[in-house]
Amino acid sequence: MSTVIAYLPQLLSGLGITLLxxxxxxxxxxxxAIILAPLAIYAPAPIRKAIALYVGLIRGLPELLVIFLIFYGGTVLLTQVAGRYVEVNAITAGIAALSFVSAAYLTEILRGALLSVSGGQWEAAFALGLRRPRAFRLIILPQMMTxxxxxxxxxxxxxxxxxALVSIIGLEELMRKSVVAAGATREPLAFYLTAAALYxxxxxxxxxxxxxYSVHLTPQMR
Known part of the structure; x- marks a missing residue:
């Protein structure tokens, strides 16, 4: 236990990177996703198909592979452009990769929520003289988010x-800090249990x- 306490500042530092x-x-x-979800429904067919292709490709790939493609692919691209070896920053690659992944899933979540909003809401907004962008922002978007x-x-x-997957490219987040501490002290169970507790x-x-927040938005659930 004392060993874990000694490494606790490092683990908390890693937790900060995890949250970042x-x-x-x-x-x-x-x-x-806020941009892609409406486009996936209302945009012309070529744009809808492109979004569907993006969502399908990302959802069909393991997240770890996406991280590798962004990290190593970005490094290759930057090296060719700069004419010398340039490595992509690990935290930038991690955020970019998981952003691509989350955007695909969130687009589908928001698209489904948008489709669940009654068409009568659009008609009511138009009857009030609202144009489509303003109707979406003031009437449709709040219902979609709920x-x-x-x-x-x-x-x-x-x-x-x-x-935790971004630890594989060297980012010093919680999982990476736990692995390093476990190897240095030869007490893997204590550090992995501590990491589990923090998660x-x-x-x-x-x-x-x-x-x-859900109860606040939907008082009928109280």
Whole structure:
């Protein structure tokens, strides 16, 4: 136990990187999905097909492979452009890769939520004299987000746990810090249990926040 306490600052530092990667990936993916989801429904056919292809490809690839493609592919591209060896920053590659992944899943979540909003809402908005962009922002988007919240919360938890995968490219997040500490002290069980406890605390807090916000948005669930 004393060994774990001695390494606790390093583990907490790794937890900070884990949260940075998870939050950055989720936010980037969410912003992309907010744009892609309506386009996947209302855009011309070529754009809808391109989005469907992107979503299908990303959802069909292991997340670890996407991380490798971004990290090593980006390194090759930058090296060719610069004329010398340039390695992609690990945290940038990790956030970019998981952003691509989360954007694909979040697009499907938001698309399904958008389709669940009654067409009569659009008609009511148009009857009030609202143009489509303003109608979407003021009337459709709030309803879509309420319906999408359970899926969004689940995807946040998935991204939070998948952030451990970026340790494979050398990023010093929680899992990497735990592996290093376990190897240095030869006490793997203690450090892996500590890492598990930290993940459970973060996911537990996230679940409580998501549940509270969901109840706030839908008072009928009280």
């Amino acid at each position: 990667v998870a939050v950055g990936s989720f936010l980037c993916g969410f912003l992309a 319906r999408a919240l359970p899926g969004l919360g689940n995807q946040w938890l998935v991204i939070l746990k998948e952030s 459970i605390v973060i996911t537990g807090i996230s679940t409580l926040i998501i549940r509270a």
